[in-house]
Amino acid sequence: MLKLRAGLLEAMLEQAHRDHPLETCGIIAAPVGEPTAVRLVAMENAARSETFFSFAPKQQLAVWRELDERDEECRVIYHSHTASVAYPSAEDVSYAGDPSVHYVIVSTLPEVEVAVRSFRIVQRKVTEEVICIVN
Numbered sequence: 776m777l778k779l780r781a782g783l784l785e786a787m788l789e790q791a792h793r794d795h796p797l798e799t800c801g802i803i804a805a806p807v808g809e810p811t812a813v814r815l816v817a818m819e820n821a822a823r824s825e826t827f828f829s830f831a832p833k834q835q836l837a838v839w840r841e842l843d844e845r846d847e848e849c850r851v852i853y854h855s856h857t858a859s860v861a862y863p864s865a866e867d868v869s870y871a872g873d874p875s876v877h878y879v880i881v882s883t884l885p886e887v888e889v890a891v892r893s894f895r896i897v898q899r900k901v902t903e904e905v906i907c908i909v910n
Contacts, residue, residue, distance in 0.1 A: 776905045777851065777877045777893045778811040779803065784891055784908065786815050791855035791881040794820070799881070800828040803851035804842055811909045812850040812877075820854075827866065828854045851893075853879035860884065861892040863901050871896035877904070 783803060791799045800820050803812040816838055821831040830838075842848060852873075856864075861882040863871070871878055874897040881891050895902045 776907055777879070778907045778909050779851075780811055780813045781908050781910050783812065783815050784906070787853055787879065787881050788890060790817050791883050794855070795883045796825050796857050797823060798825065798828040798855050798857055800830065800852075800854040802838065802849045803853065803879075804845070804847040805850040807846050807848050814847070825857050849873075849876060851877045851879050853881065855881040855883055857883050860887055861890060863894055863896060868896055868899050868901060871899075874898075879906075 787801075790801065793799075798820055799817075801818040802816050804814045804816060805812040818838065819831040819834055820828045822829045839849070859882065861880040863878065863880065867878070867880070874895070878894045878896055879891060880894070891906065893904050893906050895904055
């Protein structure tokens with residue numbers, strides 16, 4: 776189960792719709808050892824693509840240093856799908872290298888029933904999980 780502080784789901788959705796038609800991306804941090812992810816960090820999609828995302832390397836390095844300074848860890852890596860449902864693509868699965876991270880996908884398709892979904896991806900096996908909002 777992924778535990779998110781209230782407001783983070785809405786922030787991801789807003790960012791995804793603002794960046795559409797390009798894929799959006801970012802992370803959500805949590806204090807080390809704490810169960811709830813609390814801080815959204817919007818990242819630049821260096822790929823500038825409608826079908827792929829990649830973090831800008833310099834920005835990613837700066838964000839990871841900031842996490843260390845704040846005694847936080849990356850709990851969530853999120854991105855949007857602009858032309859498909861919120862489910863990991865084969866490419867998403869191949870790039871999911873950290874089994875401790877939750878992978879959240881936001882679909883910006885107007886007709887989808889569930890716009891935000893969370894997954895664990897371990898050894899290329901995709902498992903959907905519940906998102907729990909915590910005040």
